[in-house]
Amino acid sequence: MTDFARILIVGGGYVGMYTALRLQRRLRRGEAHITLVDADSYMTYQPFLPEAAAGNVEPRHVVVPLRRVLGGCRILNGWVVGVDPHARTVDLRPHGGPGRVLGYDLLVFAPGSVSRTLPIPGLAECGIGFKTLEEAIHLRNHVLAQLDLADSTTDPAIRARALTFVFVGAGFAGVEALAELEDMARDACAYYPTIEPGHMRWLLVEATDRILPEVGPEMGRWTLEQLRARGIDVRTGTRLLSALGGHLVLDDGAEFVTDTLVWTAGVRPHPLVRDSGLPLDGGGRVRATAELTVEGFGNVFTAGDCAAVPDLTKPGETCAPNAQNAVRQARVLADNVLATLRGRPLRPYRHAYAGAVAGLGLHxxxxxxxxxxxxxxxxxxxxxxxxxSQVPTLNKKVRILVDWTLALFFRREIVSLGQLSDPRAEFERAVRAERENVPEPVTLR
Known part of the structure; x- marks a missing residue:
């Protein structure tokens, strides 16, 4: 190694941010330099995405700015497009300008996961995931915009299409997102004279025979009963066959048209994992040891959604790719990085599953x-x-608590900021109208 160790962290999610945070607190002065690379300059606390989408929490309060909390680290923004574990280098493509090669002595490889999709006709064109803050806020604006459209149109077909909302996948993301958004839309109906909650059609499609498997069969059945009691059409043992042009076809024979298709049917390792040169298991995840090093590479550490970490509490199995494991793995990983620097033995990751909690709307x-x-x-x-308690930094904890406190006294905002998805649209219309010398449609404000 050089005079100081070069620690490179790929990924600014749970594992990357919590590892960097713990390292910068525990490293001695001059012992190592930490560089973190991620496409974004913030970490998203994903369990609060449904509350952000429903307007219960300010969106900026569920993200943590990496440059603020990781003052002792170098933050680089861009896409990692290649890893060479033998040469100990990483290829970085910044958002602008030429690429660069980053060298390292110790690598923390934690690019996370992306939505797992299937080759369903029309899905790529019509669907949207629920994994990022941008997707959550877009969905909030979109659902409210659909209510605006339904209340304004006189065409029954357009109205029915606008008031149909379909979610595919009944794990945490799908159930919580649907429940929170349906709760928000139900409240919003008070402001639309022609729309009642019963006019909306909410569907949850799940390929297996149960929902929310994380909370166990009994609680899953109770959740199913609660959703159906709210008028939500939950279809288990059902698959989406086609979504061409928003015309959805299910394998139970049902067909309907919608402009809202939310895909939450699981995740898969980030595409970078496949091209990393690191050993992978049958599921495409990096093969890790119990000490969170990569098999065959003592200077490369990994954890989180992209890693197949042995579950020492269940021999022969790997740890579930969830936030609970990722946060706890990050602590052990950071300690093992320090142990490697100081020539000490590494500690295995062992964690008994504590349970799961899920929100289904207000109260x-x-x-x-x-x-x-x-x-x-x-x-x-x-x-x-x-x-x-798990949200990083006291700053964010207080801000979220204030959001909840204000919600006790004031009704949540029901406004669609649709142009956030395409902020230049109005300016481009003005430019076209000027060039063509035609009247520009007036936007009333």
Missing amino acids: QGVAQIRGHKVRGLPAWFMHRTYHL
Whole structure:
């Protein structure tokens, strides 16, 4: 190594940010330099995306600016397009300008995951995921814009299409996103004279025979009953066959037209993993040791969604790719990086699954904590309390708590900022109108 160790972290999600945060606190002065590379300059706390989409939490409060919290690290923004673990280099493509090669002594490889899609006709053109803040806020604006359209049109076909909302995948992301957005839309109906909650059609499509498997069969069945009691059409054991032009076809024979198709049917390792040159398991994840090093590479560490980490509590299995494991793995990973620098033995990652909590809209939730089953208001309170405790930095904890406190006294905002998705559209229309010397459509404000 050089006079100081070069620690390179690929990925600014749970593993990358928490590892860097722990390292900068525990490294001695001059012991190492840390560089973190990610396409974005912030980390998103994903469990609060449904609340951000529903307007319960300000969107900026569920993201953590990396440059602020990682003052002891060098932050580079761009896409990693190649890794050479033998030459100990990483190829970086910044958002602008020429690419560059970054060398390292120790590598933390944690690019995370992306939405797992299927070759369904029309899905790429009509669908949207629910994994990023941008997707969550777009969906909020889109749902409200669909209510605006339905209230304004006199065409029954357009109205029916606008008021149909379809979610595919009944894990945490799908159930929580649907429940929060349906709750928001139900509240919003008070402002639309021609729309009642019963006019909207919300569908949840799941290929397996159960929903929310993370909370166990009993709580999953209870959640199913609660969603159906709210008028949500939940179809288990059902697959989406086609989505061409927004015309959805299910394998149970149902067909309907919609402008809202949300795909939350699982995740897969980031595409960079496949081209990393690191050993992979059958699921395309990096093969890790219990000490969170990559098999065959003692100077490369990995964890999170992209890594197949042995589950020492269940021999022969790997740890589930969830936030609970990622946050805890990051702590062990950071300690093992320090141990490597200082010539000390590494510690294996061992964590017994504590349980799961899920929010189902305001004052509704479901949880299974260490075998104890909780539902309704207590589960919703546990969901908020647990995730508030896990949000990085005191700054964000206070801001989210203030959002919730204000919500006790004021109704949430029901406004669609649709042009956030295409902010230059109005300016481009003005330019075209000027060139063509035709009247520009007036936007009333």
